Structure formats: structure tokens, C-alpha cells
Amino acid sequence: MEPFLKVEHLKKSFKDTQILKDISFEVNKGEIMAILGPNGAGKSTTIRNIMGIMYPDGGNITFKGNKEIPRNKIGYLPEERGLYKNVKVMDILLYLAELKDYPIKEAKERALLYLKKFGLEGKDKASLEELSKGMGQKVQFIASILHEPEFLILDEPFSGLDPVSQELFKQEIRNLAAGGTAILLSSHQMNLVEEMCDRLFLIHRGEKVIYGTMDDVKKEYANFKCTIKGRNRVEDLEKLPKVQRVEQREDTLILYLMKDVEVASWLRNLPETLEINELSIDRVSLHEIFIDIATDKNMLKEGAELNA
Known part of the structure; x- marks a missing residue:
């Protein structure tokens, strides 16, 4: 066409x-x-x-x-x-x-x-x-x-x-x-x-x-992220496998995961002592991708430029 x-x-x-x-x-x-x-x-x-x-x-x-x-x-x-x-x-x-x-x-x-x-x-x-x-x-x-x-x-x-x-x-x-x-x-x-x-x-x-x-x-940019609400420490989670980085927003931690993560098996790595009031896993939003690129943070991208 x-x-x-x-x-x-x-x-x-x-x-x-x-x-x-x-x-x-x-x-x-x-x-x-x-x-x-x-x-x-x-x-x-x-x-x-x-x-x-x-x-x-x-x-x-x-x-x-x-x-x-x-x-x-x-x-x-x-x-x-x-x-x-x-x-x-x-x-x-x-x-x-x-x-x-x-x-x-x-x-x-x-x-x-x-x-x-x-x-x-x-x-x-x-x-x-x-x-x-x-x-x-x-x-x-x-x-x-x-x-x-x-x-x-x-x-x-x-x-x-x-x-x-x-x-x-x-x-x-x-x-x-x-x-x-x-x-x-x-x-x-x-x-x-x-x-x-x-x-x-x-x-x-x-x-x-x-x-x-x-x-x-x-698929190229929007890796998974895990959002956990509860009183937890960043240092207890940032060393988990397949975690790129952890952001803290008051009593909420956002774990940005690596591209090749298998979500179902990765969840088994969460400590049993973790306080979880809410937990969600979704992909990084287009808004976050836009901000990452517009501010030259380059924190989300792994690999080559997308030219689909």
C-alpha cells in the first residue's frame, strides 16, 4: 500500500x-x-x-x-x-x-x-x-x-x-x-x-x-517495572537479580527491571519479609520514555536505536 x-x-x-x-x-x-x-x-x-x-x-x-x-x-x-x-x-x-x-x-x-x-x-x-x-x-x-x-x-x-x-x-x-x-x-x-x-x-x-x-x-524501550507500596528499604531490593535501579517515592519503591526478565520467576526473588500493601507490575509508560529521551537520562534504553 x-x-x-x-x-x-x-x-x-x-x-x-x-x-x-x-x-x-x-x-x-x-x-x-x-x-x-x-x-x-x-x-x-x-x-x-x-x-x-x-x-x-x-x-x-x-x-x-x-x-x-x-x-x-x-x-x-x-x-x-x-x-x-x-x-x-x-x-x-x-x-x-x-x-x-x-x-x-x-x-x-x-x-x-x-x-x-x-x-x-x-x-x-x-x-x-x-x-x-x-x-x-x-x-x-x-x-x-x-x-x-x-x-x-x-x-x-x-x-x-x-x-x-x-x-x-x-x-x-x-x-x-x-x-x-x-x-x-x-x-x-x-x-x-x-x-x-x-x-x-x-x-x-x-x-x-x-x-x-x-x-x-x-518491546524495545518499555521494560517491566515493579511498584511496591509499603515501608521497605531500597538497599534490600536494589541487589535483587534483574533489577536495573530502584526509585523511592515516600512509602513506594519502583523497581525498574532488565529487558530479559521473566516476570513470573523473578517474583520468587522478593524477600518474604517484604511489607506489601500494594504490588503491581506493568511496562514503562510512553510518558516515562519521552521524559528519559527529552532529558538525556538514557536510563531506560538497552541496545541499539529503534528503526522499525
Whole structure:
């Protein structure tokens, strides 16, 4: 299957500073692909190059094999919100749909359906400045998907949303992917990325650090950790076999285990005198992986770089 978006060896510099260094990745039809990285990593520059807002110094960006940007097939929710504040909601939605060559009658029908779905029924005649931040975010999201794009870029889509609205967005994003839309999602909310995305591309200082499926990333980076609540001493546990390190947080100890650990047999090594109020074993989260890489701790990774 040919990917909708293909980014190959992308390079970009501003004056003497190289922002992007040989960036390559793909986004396929019907998948949710995350592009992640700390502030200043190069995510926004990458997205702006994809959208044609700026142009790369080197490399290629193709859409279904073509270099021309199919603007009427792309939806874009930017991190910096830019809708006109003093314009009525329906007017701005129809205007943006018209710019995408989408039929006005269908656009109005879809807009009313989405406004109802997102709890904005009756707000079509309100101006954006009358709406809350969360409501404005919903309108911007509707604007990005109203014309039924084949490729959708979502930059911090959950910003300003309450938990109920986050669930609505998550479900709609999943529905779009299930319908075949290729989605590139950027977010700092790692729990949502881990829950929703099929693959991820993590960039740091303009370079690829991780690129692969969520399962690949988990296998490569997310070793097991054992969390024990109780009054215990670090020194009693840090010398156990297959323990990389132990962190203490008040009356909780977190044991980070080595990659090749067999969890069921390893548990037999726990001392009988251990005080256990709660015990859980799970894998290191994407949030922890992100922090480890972004802060250059390199405490989680064993072995070579993941290039799945």
C-alpha cells in the first residue's frame, strides 16, 4: 500500500542552526501516526514543511507519490488557533469548507451534525469570541474535518478540553481513521498518544530517535517495572537479580527491571519479609520514555536505536 504522506531526508536550517536533520517517515491510509518531541525538537517545522507554509532545504515530501500539496484533501488543526473571533460559527465553517471546494449544502448539513455531536447545538449563530476556549477548540476541530479530508494533521488537538470533550475527540479521531483517513497527530499528552496511536515518530534536536509501531516501541524501550507500596528499604531490593535501579517515592519503591526478565520467576526473588500493601507490575509508560529521551537520562534504553 502506498502511503498517503511520505517524508524523505527532510532538512531545514535557519541561519546557522540546523533544525531538521535527515527526517524520514510515512503516514498510511487509516492509521494514526504520532509525531512527538520536546519543545524545540523540530515538530512544528516538520508540519509547516508538510503544509507548504515553509520549504525544506533538502529532501522530498510527497502525497500519494505527488509533490503537489492536495490542499482540498488535507485537514489541519494548528496548535496556534487562528479563526476569526468576531465571525459567526456557521459562517466561518462554511467559508473554510468553500476554500476546500466542498459543496456548501453538504458542508452546512455536516456542520450542524458536528455542532450537535460536540454539544454546540444552537451555537451556529454565535461568534467565536462568545465561546469558551474549549468550545472554540471544538469549532476549530470541526473546521479541520468538515470537508472530509483524506489526510488530517492534528497539532495538540486536546488542548483546553475537559475529560468528556477529550473522549468525544478521541472517538471521532478513531472513527476518521477507521474510515480511511490518514492522521498525523502531535501532542504532549503521552497517555492519549499511547492509547490512540498505531505508530510514532519521536524527534529530538531535529533528529529521529524512535520510529516504529507502538508494540515495537514497547518491546524495545518499555521494560517491566515493579511498584511496591509499603515501608521497605531500597538497599534490600536494589541487589535483587534483574533489577536495573530502584526509585523511592515516600512509602513506594519502583523497581525498574532488565529487558530479559521473566516476570513470573523473578517474583520468587522478593524477600518474604517484604511489607506489601500494594504490588503491581506493568511496562514503562510512553510518558516515562519521552521524559528519559527529552532529558538525556538514557536510563531506560538497552541496545541499539529503534528503526522499525
